[in-house]
Amino acid sequence: MSTAYDAIVIGAGHNGLLxxxxxxxxxxxVLLLEAADHVGGAAATRSFAPGFQVSACAHLLHGLPRSLVQELNLSAHGLRFAATQISTYALDPAGxxxxxxxxxxxxxxxxxADVAAYASLRARMGRYAGVFATLFSTTPPRLSLKGWRxxxxxxRLALRLRLLGTAPMRELLRIAGMNAYDLLDDNLHSPLLKGALAFDATLGADYGPRAPSTVLTWLHRLAGEQQAGALGLAQPRGGMGALCEALATACGAAGVEIRLQTRVTRIAVSGDHASGVVLADGHTVTAPVVVSSAALRATLLGMLGVEHLDAGCVRRIxxxxxxxxxxxxxLALRSAPVFKGVDAAALAGRLLISPSMDYLENAFNPSKYRDIPEHPALEITLxxxxxxxxxxxxxxxxSALVQFVPYDLGPDPQAAKALLLANTMATLEHYAPGISKLVVASELLTPADLERAFGLEGGHWHQGGMTFDQFFVxxxxxxxxxxxxxxPGLYLCGAASHPGGGVSGWAGRNAAREVLKDGVRHGA
Ligand SMILES: Cc1cc2nc3c(=O)[nH]c(=O)nc-3n(C[C@H](O)[C@H](O)[C@H](O)COP(=O)(O)OP(=O)(O)OC[C@H]3O[C@@H](n4cnc5c(N)ncnc54)[C@H](O)[C@@H]3O)c2cc1C
Known part of the structure; x- marks a missing residue:
């Protein structure tokens, strides 16, 4: 096959770009095709009211490897940070x-006692997160063990675990399947501190702190933080989209051709191999390798089609x-809000409303029945x-993340959305009295809205849940x-692949490595 491209990448979110x-x-x-009129996907900056810009979905970097920023020299491509090492403030309802x-x-x-217990727990979790962090750059091995690789x-995996030492390894194996609620309760007293840590264990997940996979999701987050290193929690100047703009500039410099407003409707197949893509305007672009960062079902059931998959695979997907x-x-605010008993310097930080683990669990419970929480849990940034x-x-x-909001809002989604806005504003008002009067414009995006706007399947942070049955291998x-x-010839590189979502770029980079390993270079 002779074509102008060796590979076509679908989707210019950060994983597709990388x-x-x-x-x-x-x-x-390489040809990179993006349906939207801008790069970034769920890591983009957009205007939601005249003069007000916001990071559309992801608003804080907590797992972008510092090494990636350095290796790709992203500062030379325009990336600047408005803040790094951002602190978290767990807001007390009493101020x-x-x-x-x-x-x-x-x-x-x-x-x-809690200060010391937290430092000790965090040190232990940090060691375990180190094992997880090394998994991020690893392609999950085949369990068949057919080849030497x-x-x-x-x-290597077994060795990494063993090198923890006997007692820590036993402890990791004990807690990995546990729920964050019990783990935190076993170690700490302060309801406020436990509420904040449990929030991190459930952020972006589809379960509350009592669910079995929550220690796993906490470790996933902590592993990301280790990779971030000196960046810590960070905010790019110009919002999250500025990171992807810098990646797009780096792509341009490396020779990637990026086409915006170009939706792929089908993956072309010749014989038993991917051979290119069909665009919404009917044109076909050929290449021996197609890599999709779009969601799993959208790629395999939508663009490829069930006729190319066996029945068992279709069922799994x-x-x-x-x-x-x-x-x-x-929210667009006419001036800075005042949070009860919190000094103005904290407004530069990450503010959490999750005053106890029971509060968090109660914020989750209604979602099981497709109901709106009366008191949602919030991550707030200004x-x-x-x-x-x-x-x-x-x-x-x-910019606030509001948990837990069901995808399916029942028979009257508009009424449910109005209730959610009212409950969220009432919650904010309790911690920042008078904030409602500062609002000049607002926008609330539910998971279904996020799916429509960004193609994130189910509006899910990770393009799919991060439970044990959807993890690693x-x-x-x-x-x-x-x-x-x-x-053959069709690869996946979005958040639905290992190691999941968050703006870390691992799925995109690992996928590129596997494409290169397969070593096909047609059309040269
Ligand atoms: C509400 C919310 C808040 C979040 N907050 C954070 C946060 O603070 N920090 C953090 O690290 N992570 C956060 N995340 C997670 C993070 O945003 C995502 O996991 C990550 O951005 C996914 O990146 P991706 O490149 O894999 O996919 P995406 O960003 O979804 O990119 C996929 C791209 O493919 C394009 N595409 C899809 N179909 C086609 C097609 N047929 N043809 C052409 N193009 C197509 C899409 O337009 C999109 O640009 C948040 C997620 C959500 C939903």
Whole structure:
């Protein structure tokens, strides 16, 4: 086959951009196709009211490897940070907050015993997260152990675990399947501190803190934080879209051709191999390799089609659970809000409303019955405090993640959405009295809205749940876990693949490595 491209990448979210970039840096001729009129996917910046800009979905970097920023020299491509090492403030309903920065916690009546217990728990979890962090850059091995590579990968994994030492290894194996609620209750007293940590264990997940996989999701987050290193929790200047703009510039410099407003409708197949894509305008572009960062079902059942998959595989793909529970609230504010008992410096931080684990579990429970929580749990940022370019002078943007909001809002979605906005504003008003009067414009995006706007399947943070059955060798589905789809020449590189979502770029980079390993270079 002779074509103009060695590879076509579908979707210019951060994973698609990184996959395209790595392929181009390895000498491949790459075409990157994006349906939207901008790059970034769920990591984009957009205007939601005249003069007010906000990060559309992802608003804080917590797992972007610092090494990636350095290796790709993203500062030379325009990336700047408005803030790094951002602290978390767990807001107390009575006023004040606990400040959490890495292994240190202080404030709001936190006793010395809890300060020490938290530091110790965090150090232990940090060691376990180190094992997880090394998995991020690893292609999940085949369990068949047919080749030396599979055997070696499994051996390395076992070794990493063993190197923890006997007692820590036993402890990790004990807690990995546990729920965060019990683990935190076993170690700490402060309801406020436990509420904040449990929030991290459930952020972006589709379960509450009592669910078995919540220690796993907490470790996943902590592993990301280790990779971020000195960046810590970070905010790009210009919002999350600025990161993807920098990646797009790097792509351009490496020779990637990016076409925006170009939707792929079908993956072309010749014989038993992917041979290119069919675009919405009917044109076909050929290439021997197609890599999709779009959602799993959209790629395999939509663009490829069930006729190219066996029945067992189709069943697994249909059963892949992707039901997001995070909504996004954007407020344009005429001035900075005041949070009870919290000094103005904290507005540059990440503010959590999750005052206890029971509060969090109660915020989750209604979602099981497709109901709206009366008291939602919130992660609040005021990005314009660190980056005044996002709002008119003296005014501010509030960007909040609202948990837990069902995808299916029942027979009257508009009424459910109005109730959600009212409950969220009432919750905010309790902690920041008078905030409602500062609002000049607002936008609330439910998981279903996020799916429509960004193509995130089920509006899910990770393009699909991060439970044990959809993790590592089972992600996205067994037998399609090494970034290769069941169709030769078609690969997956989005958040639905290992190691899941968040703005870390691992899925994109790991997929590029597997494409290169397969070593096909047609059309040269
Ligand atoms: C509400 C919310 C808040 C979040 N907050 C954070 C956060 O603060 N920090 C964090 O790290 N993570 C956060 N996340 C998770 C993070 O945003 C995602 O996991 C990540 O951005 C996914 O990146 P991706 O490149 O894999 O996929 P996407 O960003 O979804 O990119 C896929 C791209 O493919 C394009 N596409 C799809 N179909 C086609 C087609 N047929 N043809 C052409 N193009 C197509 C889409 O338009 C899109 O641009 C959040 C997620 C949500 C939903």
């Amino acid at each position: 996959c395209a970039l790595d392929l181009a840096r390895a000498g491949r001729r 004040g907050a606990i400040r959490i920065a890495g292994a240190q916690a202080s404030g709001a009546g936190l006793g010395a 599979e055997r070696w990968d499994m051996l 249909r059963n892949f659970r992707a039901c997001g529970l995070v909504a996004k609230l954007h 990005p314009s405090v660190n980056d005044p370019t996002l709002a008119p002078a003296g005014q501010h943007v509030l 089972n992600r996205p589905v067994a037998l399609s876990h090494q970034y290769r789809s069941p169709l």
